Amino acid sequence: MNQRPGNQLFDAYFTARDMREVFCDQGRVQAMLDFESALARAEARVGLIPQSVVASIEAACVAGHYDFAALGEAIATAGNSAIPLVKALGKQIATTDAEAERYVHLGATSQDVMDTGLVLQLRRALELIESDLAQLGETLATQALRFVATPLAGRTWLQHATPVTLGMKIAGWLGAVTRSRQRLQELKPRLLVLQFGGASGTLAALGEQAIPIAEALAGELQLTLPDQPWHTQRDRLVEFGAVLGLIAGSLGKLGRDISLLMQTEAGEVFEPSAPGKGGSSTMPHKRNPVGAAVLIGAATRVPGLLSTLFSAMPQEHERSLGLWHAEWETLPEICCLVSGSLKQALLVADGLEVDADRMARNLDLTQGLVLAEAVSIVLAQRLGRDTAHHLLEQCCKRAVAEQRHLRAVLGDEPQVTAELSDIELDRLLDPAHYLGQAHAWVKRAVAEHSALTA
Numbered sequence: 001m002n003q004r005p006g007n008q009l010f011d012a013y014f015t016a017r018d019m020r021e022v023f024c025d026q027g028r029v030q031a032m033l034d035f036e037s038a039l040a041r042a043e044a045r046v047g048l049i050p051q052s053v054v055a056s057i058e059a060a061c062v063a064g065h066y067d068f069a070a071l072g073e074a075i076a077t078a079g080n081s082a083i084p085l086v087k088a089l090g091k092q093i094a095t096t097d098a099e100a101e102r103y104v105h106l107g108a109t110s111q112d113v114m115d116t117g118l119v120l121q122l123r124r125a126l127e128l129i130e131s132d133l134a135q136l137g138e139t140l141a142t143q144a145l146r147f148v149a150t151p152l153a154g155r156t157w158l159q160h161a162t163p164v165t166l167g168m169k170i171a172g173w174l175g176a177v178t179r180s181r182q183r184l185q186e187l188k189p190r191l192l193v194l195q196f197g198g199a200s201g202t203l204a205a206l207g208e209q210a211i212p213i214a215e216a217l218a219g220e221l222q223l224t225l226p227d228q229p230w231h232t233q234r235d236r237l238v239e240f241g242a243v244l245g246l247i248a249g250s251l252g253k254l255g256r257d258i259s260l261l262m263q264t265e266a267g268e269v270f271e272p273s274a275p276g277k278g279g280s281s282t283m284p285h286k287r288n289p290v291g292a293a294v295l296i297g298a299a300t301r302v303p304g305l306l307s308t309l310f311s312a313m314p315q316e317h318e319r320s321l322g323l324w325h326a327e328w329e330t331l332p333e334i335c336c337l338v339s340g341s342l343k344q345a346l347l348v349a350d351g352l353e354v355d356a357d358r359m360a361r362n363l364d365l366t367q368g369l370v371l372a373e374a375v376s377i378v379l380a381q382r383l384g385r386d387t388a389h390h391l392l393e394q395c396c397k398r399a400v401a402e403q404r405h406l407r408a409v410l411g412d413e414p415q416v417t418a419e420l421s422d423i424e425l426d427r428l429l430d431p432a433h434y435l436g437q438a439h440a441w442v443k444r445a446v447a448e449h450s451a452l453t454a
Contacts, residue, residue: 014294016132019339022124023332025068031117032085033061035221039108042216046209048107053100060092080325082110107198107206107213111231111319115195118331119223122240123192125335126184132342133181133247134453139349140174141446143167148442151431152268152359153370155260160370163363163431166269166354168438169257171445173349176250178449183243191236194218197229200318232315234327241331244338245306251341252299255292258348262289268359272351291344298341305334363431368406372396374434375410375425382419391415 011020021027040057043049066088074084086105094101105113148167153160196214197203203210218225230236261269271291308330312323363370372392379388395416399409407429410416420428427433 014297014340015336016128016339016343019125019128019336022121022128023336025072026063027121028081028117029066029068029071029085030063031120032082032113033063033089034120035108035113035116036086036089036105037061038220039105039217040103042213042220043103043106045216046212048206048209048213049103050099053097053103056093056097056100057104059096060089065092080110080114082113086110086113107203107210108196109199111324112196112198112229114328115231116221116223118237119192119195120221121332122237122335125339126188126191128339129244129247129335129342130181130184132339132346133177133184136342136346136349137174137177137181137449137453139346140170140177141449143349143352144170144174144442144446147354148439149432149435150354150356150359151363151435153363153365160363160366162370162373163434165435165438165442166359167442168435171442173250173254173257174445174449176253178445178452180243180247180250181452183246187239187243189224191240192223193226193230193236194221194223195229195231197231201229201231203229231318232320232324234309234313234315234324237327237331238309238313241306241309241334244334245302248298248302248334248338248341251295251338251345254345254348255289255295255299255341259289259292259296262287262292266358266362268355268362270353270355271348272353291348294344295341295348298337302334302337305330305337309334360431367399367404368429369396369399371429371431371434372406374428375416375420378424378428379416379419383415 011017037058040049040054044051044054066085071081071084071088074087075081078084090101090104093104144167146167147170148165150166151163152166152169154162154164194214194217196217198205198210203214206213214225258269258271260266262271270287271289273287308326312320312326312330315323372395376388376392379391382388383391391413395409395413396406398404399406402409407425410420410425410429411422416425
C-alpha cells in the first residue's frame with residue numbers, strides 16, 4: 001500500500017490524530033469497502049446473489065489490498081472515487097473467485113458507495129467529538145465549581161464593568177458545550193442513515209427485491225433506512241456541518257477569553273505551562289496562548305468551509321455536477337479542525353492557571369469605579385433614581401480628576417454619608433458583595449451538564 005504524500009507539518013497542531021485517521025485515504029477507502037461487503041451480505045440474505053460468493057467479496061474488502069496512489073490517479077479520469085475502487089475490487093476478487101466478481105456492487109451506484117461510506121466515517125467522527133465534548137464539559141463543570149466565588153472584573157466593550165466570578169465565566173463556556181452535545185444527539189437520527197438509490201434513486205435494477213435489500217443493507221451497517229435516497233438532498237450533511245460550526249465558534253469564544261485574560265496587562269488566567277510551550281524564537285520571556293490560537297483559528301476557518309456546504313445545497317436533479325464534488329473534502333476538514341480545537345480546549349481547561357490576587361488588584365485598577373452601580377442602586381431607593389445617578393456620576397468624575405479612590409470621595413460627600421454609614425459603604429465597595437446571581441448561574445450550568453451526562 002502506498003500513501004500519497006501529504007501536508008502534515010500542521011496536523012499535530014490543528015487536528016486530532018484519531019480524527020485524521022478517520023478521514024485519511026485508508027479510512028475513506030475502508031468505509032466504501034464496508035458498504036460493498038455489507039451490500040453483498042444483504043443481497044445474499046434476500047436471495048439475490050449466492051451465499052457462496054459473499055466470503056470472497058468480504059475478503060477483498062480490505063483497504064490494505066489497494067494502491068491509494070493508483071486510485072488517486074484514476075479518480076482524475078473517472079470523476080469520483082467509487083468507480084476506480086469498484087473496478088479494483090472486482091479485479092481483486094476475480095483473482096480467486098471469478099463467479100463472485102459478477103455480483104460485486106449489484107444494483108448500487110457510485111454515490112451510494114461514497115455517501116454511505118461518508119456516513120460511516122461521520123458516525124466514528126461523531127463518537128470522537130461527543131466523547132471529547134463530554135470530557136470537556138466535565139472538566140469545565142469542575143473548574144466552574146472550583147472558582148464559583150473567585151471575583152474578577154466583568155468586561156463589556158473590553159472595558160471594566162461590574163464584578164463577575166471566574167466560575168460564572170467558565171459556566172458560560174460550559175453551557176455552550178452542553179447545548180452542542182444536545183444538538184448532536186438530536187441530529188443523529190437524521191444523519192446516520194443509509195444512502196442507497198441506484199442509478200437515479202429508484203433502485204429499478206433490483207426490482208421487487210429493492211426494499212428488502214435496502215432494509216437488509218441498513219441493518220448490516222447499523223444505519224437507519226431513510227424515507228428515500230438523498231443523492232441531491234444534502235440537508236443532513238449540512239446540518240451536521242452547521243452544528244460543528246457552532247462548536248468551533250463556541251470553542252473560539254473560550255479561546256478568545258483565555259487569550260485576553262493572558263494578556264500582560266491582565267495576567268489573570270493562563271493556559272497550562274509546559275517546557276517549550278508558547279515560547280518565542282527571539283523573546284525568552286514570552287508565554288504565548290498557543291492552545292487558544294488553535295481554538296480561534298478553527299473558529300475562523302470553519303465558517304468559510306461551512307459556507308461551501310451551504311453553497312452546494314441546490315444540487316440539480318438526481319445527481320449533481322460539481323456541487324457534490326465540492327463537499328468531498330469540505331466536511332471531513334471541518335471535522336478535523338473541530339477535533340483539533342477540542343483537543344486543545346481539553347488541555348487548556350484541565351490545566352488552567354489562575355492568579356486570584358491579580359484579579360483582585362485588577363478589580364481595583366479603577367479605584368472602586370466598577371462598584372459605582374452598587375452604591376447608586378442603594379441610594380436610588382432613598383434619594384430617587386435620577387438624583388442618585390447624577391450624584392454618583394459627579395463623585396466618579398471627581399475620583400478620576402483627583403486620582404482618589406471612590407470610597408474616599410463618597411466618604412467626603414455629605415449627601416452620601418447622610419444616607420450610608422461607613423460599614424454600608426465598605427460593604428458596597430467590596431466586589432465579593434456585588435456578584436448577583438453568579439453562583440446560581442454556575443449551579444444551573446453544572447446541573448444541566450450533569451443531567452445530560454447521567
